[in-house]
Amino acid sequence: MNTETILASALSLVVGAVVAYIVSIGxxxxxxxxxxxxxxxxxxxxxxxxxEIKKEAxxxxxxIISEERTLLEKEYQKKTxxxxxxxxxxxxxxxxLDQKIEAKDREMDQLKDKERELENEKxxxxxxKERLKLRYEEISEKLEKVAAMTKEEAKEQLISVMEEEAKxxxxxxxRVVED
Numbered sequence: 001m002n003t004e005t006i007l008a009s010a011l012s013l014v015v016g017a018v019v020a021y022i023v024s025i026g027x028x029x030x031x032x033x034x035x036x037x038x039x040x041x042x043x044x045x046x047x048x049x050x051x052e053i054k055k056e057a058x059x060x061x062x063x064i065i066s067e068e069r070t071l072l073e074k075e076y077q078k079k080t081x082x083x084x085x086x087x088x089x090x091x092x093x094x095x096x097l098d099q100k101i102e103a104k105d106r107e108m109d110q111l112k113d114k115e116r117e118l119e120n121e122k123x124x125x126x127x128x129k130e131r132l133k134l135r136y137e138e139i140s141e142k143l144e145k146v147a148a149m150t151k152e153e154a155k156e157q158l159i160s161v162m163e164e165e166a167k168x169x170x171x172x173x174x175r176v177v178e179d
Contacts, residue, residue, distance in 0.1 A: 142157060149157065 139161065
């Protein structure tokens with residue numbers, strides 16, 4: 001074999017190795033690009049899935065919030081209604097108590113009026129008693145005088161006393177009618 005053949009074979013071998021190396025590097029690069037594309041696609045799918053899960057979670061959260069808000073509003077309305085009912089009940093009780101207080105005040109006023117009336121009647125009765133006592137003493141004195149009088153003098157004196165008593169009785173009746 002000659003040197004040229006050996007050199008040509010060696011050169012072919014080196015060129016074949018370099019070409020094989022370049023081709024394998026290209027394949028590795030293509031494989032690496034494919035792997036990167038696959039990785040990018042997996043990442044994109046994962047991001048899309050995460051975005052979808054996030055959207056679903058937001059929708060679920062909004063739904064839960066809406067349900068909770070509805071429940072809270074219903075509970076608030078019930079409590080508000082209960083407070084209004086209690087307020088109406090208290091107002092009714094307050095009105096009833098005010099009416100009772102007014103009735104008791106009227107009763108107290110009536111009792112005070114009666115008390116004043118009785119006090120006035122008591123004073124009048126005491127004054128009348130004193131007047132009658134004086135009148136009795138006066139009559140007693142007159143009777144003692146009458147015992148010493150004639151029949152005619154006694155008759156005139158008796159008529160005078162009766163007229164006086166009639167005037168007193170008439171005055172009493174007029175006072176009763178006026179009251």
